[in-house]
Amino acid sequence: MTDKQVVRRFEQIVGAGNVMAAEADRQAYAYDAAVLDSVVPALVVRPETMEQLGQVVALCNENGLPLTVRGSGTNLSGGTIPSSTRSVVVVTNGLARILEINTEDLYAVVEPGVITAKFAAAVAEKGLFYPPDPGSQAVSTLGGNVAENAGGLRGLKYGVTKDYVMGVEFFDVNGELVKSGSRTVKCATGFNLSDLMVGSEGLLGVFARIVLKLIPPPKASQAMTAVFDSVEKASETVSAIIADRIVPCTLEFLDNFTIRTVEDFRHAGLPVDAEALLLIEVDGHPAEVAEDSEKIQEICRKKGAVSVQAAANAEEKDLIWQARRDALPALARLKPTTVLEDATVPRSRIPDMVKKIKEISQTYNLDIGTFGHAGDGNLHPTILTDKRNHEEYARVEKAIDDIFEAALAMGGTLSGEHGIGLAKRKYMEKETSRGTILYSRMLKQTFDPKNILNPGKMIGE
Amino acid sequence: MADIAELVRLLKELEDDLVSCTRCGMCQAVCPLYGETGRETDVARGKLVLVENLSQEILDDPEAVKERLDRCLLCGSCAAACPGGVPVLDVFLKARAIITGYLGLSPIKKAIFRGFLSNPDRFDSLMQWMGRLQGPFTRSVNKTLGSSCARFMSPVIGDRHFMPIAAEAWHKKAHKDFSAPRQSGQTRVVFYPGCLVDKILPRVAEAAMEVFAFHGVDVYVAAQAPCCGIPALSAGDVQTFSHLVEKNIRIWQDLDFDYLVTPCATCTSTIAKLWPAMDAYITGDSGKIREQISGIVEKTRDINAFLVDVMGVQAKQPAGSETVTYHDPCHLKKSLGIAKQPRTILGASGSLQLSEMSDADRCCGMGGSFNLAHYELSKKIGAKKRDAILATGADTVATGCPACMLQIIDLLSHAQSKIRVCHPIEVYAQSLRQSAGPGRTENQK
Numbered sequence: 001m002t003d004k005q006v007v008r009r010f011e012q013i014v015g016a017g018n019v020m021a022a023e024a025d026r027q028a029y030a031y032d033a034a035v036l037d038s039v040v041p042a043l044v045v046r047p048e049t050m051e052q053l054g055q056v057v058a059l060c061n062e063n064g065l066p067l068t069v070r071g072s073g074t075n076l077s078g079g080t081i082p083s084s085t086r087s088v089v090v091v092t093n094g095l096a097r098i099l100e101i102n103t104e105d106l107y108a109v110v111e112p113g114v115i116t117a118k119f120a121a122a123v124a125e126k127g128l129f130y131p132p133d134p135g136s137q138a139v140s141t142l143g144g145n146v147a148e149n150a151g152g153l154r155g156l157k158y159g160v161t162k163d164y165v166m167g168v169e170f171f172d173v174n175g176e177l178v179k180s181g182s183r184t185v186k187c188a189t190g191f192n193l194s195d196l197m198v199g200s201e202g203l204l205g206v207f208a209r210i211v212l213k214l215i216p217p218p219k220a221s222q223a224m225t226a227v228f229d230s231v232e233k234a235s236e237t238v239s240a241i242i243a244d245r246i247v248p249c250t251l252e253f254l255d256n257f258t259i260r261t262v263e264d265f266r267h268a269g270l271p272v273d274a275e276a277l278l279l280i281e282v283d284g285h286p287a288e289v290a291e292d293s294e295k296i297q298e299i300c301r302k303k304g305a306v307s308v309q310a311a312a313n314a315e316e317k318d319l320i321w322q323a324r325r326d327a328l329p330a331l332a333r334l335k336p337t338t339v340l341e342d343a344t345v346p347r348s349r350i351p352d353m354v355k356k357i358k359e360i361s362q363t364y365n366l367d368i369g370t371f372g373h374a375g376d377g378n379l380h381p382t383i384l385t386d387k388r389n390h391e392e393y394a395r396v397e398k399a400i401d402d403i404f405e406a407a408l409a410m411g412g413t414l415s416g417e418h419g420i421g422l423a424k425r426k427y428m429e430k431e432t433s434r435g436t437i438l439y440s441r442m443l444k445q446t447f448d449p450k451n452i453l454n455p456g457k458m459i460g461e
Numbered sequence: 462m463a464d465i466a467e468l469v470r471l472l473k474e475l476e477d478d479l480v481s482c483t484r485c486g487m488c489q490a491v492c493p494l495y496g497e498t499g500r501e502t503d504v505a506r507g508k509l510v511l512v513e514n515l516s517q518e519i520l521d522d523p524e525a526v527k528e529r530l531d532r533c534l535l536c537g538s539c540a541a542a543c544p545g546g547v548p549v550l551d552v553f554l555k556a557r558a559i560i561t562g563y564l565g566l567s568p569i570k571k572a573i574f575r576g577f578l579s580n581p582d583r584f585d586s587l588m589q590w591m592g593r594l595q596g597p598f599t600r601s602v603n604k605t606l607g608s609s610c611a612r613f614m615s616p617v618i619g620d621r622h623f624m625p626i627a628a629e630a631w632h633k634k635a636h637k638d639f640s641a642p643r644q645s646g647q648t649r650v651v652f653y654p655g656c657l658v659d660k661i662l663p664r665v666a667e668a669a670m671e672v673f674a675f676h677g678v679d680v681y682v683a684a685q686a687p688c689c690g691i692p693a694l695s696a697g698d699v700q701t702f703s704h705l706v707e708k709n710i711r712i713w714q715d716l717d718f719d720y721l722v723t724p725c726a727t728c729t730s731t732i733a734k735l736w737p738a739m740d741a742y743i744t745g746d747s748g749k750i751r752e753q754i755s756g757i758v759e760k761t762r763d764i765n766a767f768l769v770d771v772m773g774v775q776a777k778q779p780a781g782s783e784t785v786t787y788h789d790p791c792h793l794k795k796s797l798g799i800a801k802q803p804r805t806i807l808g809a810s811g812s813l814q815l816s817e818m819s820d821a822d823r824c825c826g827m828g829g830s831f832n833l834a835h836y837e838l839s840k841k842i843g844a845k846k847r848d849a850i851l852a853t854g855a856d857t858v859a860t861g862c863p864a865c866m867l868q869i870i871d872l873l874s875h876a877q878s879k880i881r882v883c884h885p886i887e888v889y890a891q892s893l894r895q896s897a898g899p900g901r902t903e904n905q906k
Contacts, residue, residue, distance in 0.1 A: 020500075023522060024511055024526060024529060025500075025502055027511060027514055027519070028500075028501040028507035028511060029501055030510075031484055032484065032486075033483065033484050033485050033486055035483075046499065073484075073486055094499060115490075136485070138487060139487055139489040139490045328544060329544035329545065329546075332483055332544055332546075333481075333545060336477070336480040336481045337483070338545070387480070
């Protein structure tokens, strides 16, 4: 088929209003939130039903057109940047229905384009709880969350997206619907393809429906802050809390650079001399919450916290979390370009990692603010730069290399929650092995012989 | 300007603001238009990319960029929520001006802006004629709201339910000088009604005058009421914008006053935020005009904020059982951070119970000229506002912006609703009239 004929076929499937072929429209689907070069796709298609989605995938395969699925384009590793200028971008925001919230069997069935925060709110309205809360939840889609295995602040106690995926229905490259998993807690039927699809970054299939696990919400919660004059003391506190068999739902860390930046931004009275700030929240049964929060405060003091404070009411609690919510926006305002990484280390290595990042920032003379999920070792070193300054940006790239190398040397991983995409694929072999890459490619070759599904991402070509 | 190189050069001046967008996409959560269409070119991130690409000659289609830039309510929801603090509205307005400078203004806009809007007397006469002639062509549809619709098919009006144009612009009969000599301790206010209040909703201006009189404020109403310039600015016609700003400043420059007060959220935000942001486009003696603008900006107050922050009006315990719900105009809350004061004014009436609607600060979909160009989209966005209002079961919906009032009247009139739509100042004035007693004030005379 000629290009024009292909476009007509797409228009027949999804309607002319859902095919974007104009240059100006296509240029608006050439990027995501990663600091990487744009690639303008050949076409953007927006299916509104599951049937249309299947036909779109099959048509791409027939014509050997690379296909990149895009939710809200908030990916931080380049996963939603089109693979080539021949790519078709398939936008999922026309598939955004919550099909079922089952309060008896504690699951929900959703289309891939449902917005995470809207879903969590709909679930909460029914008296249930969907814990994964990635930083972009106000805009991110559940399809994207599953494809990237997104995390969030509650990872330590509640786990991440993969812990809530009960089943996935997806289209293979021929547009055949593949069903895996079920609506039951137990399921030993067939290959566990659902788990394979979690974190597959659009390389193995196109999600049509997702079954997600829901849980009862905690009845009470208590937030507190602890100020430290050294990162080591803060980190020892984290370990001591967990060693005492307490698992807070959230345990966040802000380094001195981030504390100072947030204070400049909000003037909420943060301790600008502190080397580290821990923001801690426990939840559960009221009696358990009261006991745990007492214990945590005691541990903080014992480990040398300069001060410890528990939120006395909802307002104070909100103030505590405002500081964490402000971390990225405040840092992002310092310089035009913000490179947000998610290298993750075993939690006991946090002091080493924070120290290492500080060294790297000095070596390359760069501003790096570090904050993140201390409880699970998932830090967000955030490099502030200006991509127009090529000399500085070259140093940024070297710093990123060093950060990943350090994380791997400490037994950590390249990505806690942002995925590999384009940005980190060159490090993949270092963390895994040559065999892993080859095996993954064989797997992809079997499922996707023409290599149309988000080619080039994660495992290269 | 017919030279594409010049277009590129001017757009490059926006570079520092353009690069500060990190493409995080958080604007998607708040953009009312994107909420309806799901199109990336409808949300700030996509538009910023297109302007940047045009400036870097990655895209060479200024018309396509202009068309997409114009699909925007200019509500500022994105700018208010932007983690990186990108001044989105300033960039959009400047880009519209630059690209319009290159493409030229459409003949119809040229006729409206340069022929009428920039000449207040001629604009008044036009509106007056329309006000007198509209009778045979329209019919009343909703008595509570006072709305009308076109009697015959009309390409301009469509199936809108609108408020009839006043037979005479309000300022013409209300023109009033300050009392001489200036009395010590008295607050002097230049009252600027704004075009919509002046020509379509004069009852708001009348309510404001009653309130000023009650609080002993010395008021000046100019004999001429030039537009604040926002319609021209949003169309990229900086020539008319500049002309109107200068005209207004000439009226005020020799007056001795404390505050410039307007009952229009859009006028307040245009004067306080956009005049200084766009001062590079204002011709005339640039050094002097900049100084004059910053002098005016300091004195400019929304009428609710003026009464609460300056005159010390306070809310009272409501006595009655009637309820009122309040819609936050984007140009008050998102642009100026004014959300508490209008509610305090409603509370000062002492009679109505405030019943908050869900998402009170969600855009109503009006967006000024956006409603004219994209009525169907505007209606779709408005439907959410309509439903939120109806869900409260309130007897009255109040909002601090005449443009929002017109949109809400259209929405409710189509829904055959009997909810009254008014400005907080009308509710307050009514309570003073009924002598149910005013809000307790510190500065009350």
